[in-house]
Amino acid sequence: MDAAEFRRRGKEMVDYVADYLENIEKRQVYPDVEPGYLRSLIPEEAPEEAESYEDVVKDIERVIMPGAASPACTELETVMLDWLGKMLKLPEDFLAGTEGRGGGVIQGTASEATLIALLAARSKIVKLIQADHPDRSETDIISKLVAYSSDQAHSSVERAGLIGGVRMKKMPTDSKFSVRGAALQKVLEEDRAAGLIPFFFCATLGTTPSCAFDCITELGPICNAEKIWMHIDAAYAGSAFICPEFRPLLNGVEFADSFNFNPHKWLLVNFDCSAMWVKKRSDIIGAFKMEPLYLKHDHQESGNQSHWQIPLGRRFRSLKMWFVFRMYGLKGLQAYIRKHVGLAKEFETLVRADQRFEISADVVLGLVCFRFKGSNELNETLLKRINRARKIHLVPCQLAGKFVLRFAVCARTTESRHVQEAWSHISHLASELLQELPH
Template sequence: LPLYQGGVFLRRIFGKHKQILLFILEQAHSSVERAGLLGGVKLRTLSPDSKRSLRGDTLRAAITEDREKGLIPFYVVATLGTTSSCAFDNLDEIGDVCQDLGVWLHVDAAYAGSAFICPEYRYLMKGIEKADSFNFNPHKWMFVNFDCSAMWLKQPRWIVDAFNVDPLYLKHDQQGSAPDYRHWQIPLGRRFRSLKLWFVLRLYGIENLQKLIRKHIALAHYFEELCIADERFEVVEEVIMGLVCFRLKGDNEINETLLRRINGRGKIHMVPSKIDDCYFLRLAICSRFIEESDVRESWEEIQAAANEVLQ
């Protein structure tokens, strides 16, 4: 379900029942938490393993525990490419649990989903056939301008039944001949986002899109190598896609100062994150115009800011 509209969906299915439960990973996107607030449901965050991945046994134990408390676990969000560190949940294990226990499995692949057009990265989505819904954002990494979010549903009728209000003045002679998306959402109208996605696919083609994504991931690994070569820095999370999480060796305060200095210099802009009280900086490779020289220039800017901070 579209997470921002999840509240309506949940109320339609469960009415006024308040003891339903939504499961997410600690690093799940804030929109999932917002959906829980809109739906008036309990939200439970689960801890990942050492690789920041949610595992099936953790989920199964949590569902069993909450059912014993009289709660109704109904919805799990698995993330492929978390916002904070681009970590991947173990979708195959999670899918087995959801199928065994009758729980809806939604896959949030907002950023990393675009990379699955490259066959060599599809191992990260093993178990996708067990999902009930899947979402990714072409406006994040498929070079489509904002906003464009693609949604797949195993059983579209679940959403249609939840949103369907069909008064006489909205009926027409062509009903049933094509999907009527006013039954899939809150608004009656819908922006024509598919057209701009179609133009990008026509302009680039699959091979060029694959080439760009592979180039971005290679540049991320290039930046990773630059970080590792400077003994003052450390890479704090595994680099899988186009995101590098790094920091100065030391406490959080010095890294907060480093970020302020980098952004204050006005040449590049970075966004931080924090996991397990470890504050780090995030360099994202995402422009279709980026070259190795841009990565090198960004690294030199980071080094210059680090020199000022450490001095």
């Protein structure tokens, strides 16, 4: 949608909202529909090709309004997470369908998804152990629990452990910054020997520092055999898995108990929208369910996603997924991902052609980690000058003790000329800096 159409459609939407509010008393206060009404009104999968705005917006009256805010909000969310799960080719186990035991939910951020997964895993292991040892207290069991993540994992993973009141160990990574099966196996043996109870592993696909991928095809079978909940945090990288050429990066997801990524990061859905799937809804609901009388209703057996998250209230975030998936179509979204990856490769080529610089990690998706061949201090100075010039903005990381600059392609409107200008700017500042140094 270009700016001109945005102006026209935006104004139509303002009128729609005003009309709705002016005529709200004519609408029914409570819907007539039965639970599950919505799924049959829309296709089972996202369209391959883009649809027109008219097609999407006319479905608001047909599909959404008969179900009011509730159950339409819950039902559209369940179906949109199925659509997105199919786009990613997630195993059937993760889909809700009409009879599945799994399914998806929108959380606000990946931090919340990780926390929810850890809490569900904690609740599950406590129940499992108490089933055999009814005398063991919850606090005693929790005091022995241990969770694991990569030493490259996002800070929110460590924070989830802090909130959940459990030990969180950071696993060492290999030369590609990936956690490998052997590393996990070793620490599990040590921890079990020390009387600890391993219960949760948070794998990362696309780490924040360098977009590295934990080896879930090795880690998953170990977690399954050891009854450890495997959660996959693919906050950034997950969007790319809608492209067949990037889908192998997700191989091993079949071993996971829960999987999460953020469509708000790289799939054109506005913040916030973090998509989380679980294989067994009952695991997550069991950890959070509370049912006072004022939350009871006639359809208790059907979905209520408040039991899947920390807040009780929910916004109607699936609407923006529905609009985006239909207005771009799967092909349009794939083209968007591929364009960004291409632009990152373009930047990588520019860096590699300059002998003063090196690439610090494989460029797999839209992130390029690079640095001066030289001291950390020199790279820190370069970063400062880049960011103080305020033409572009870079965020650094540490990789194997080295201070590294990160060039991230993530804005919707990024084109080749922006990449070229950015590199020309960086290269110019780099030359200035090197000229100032004593020989």
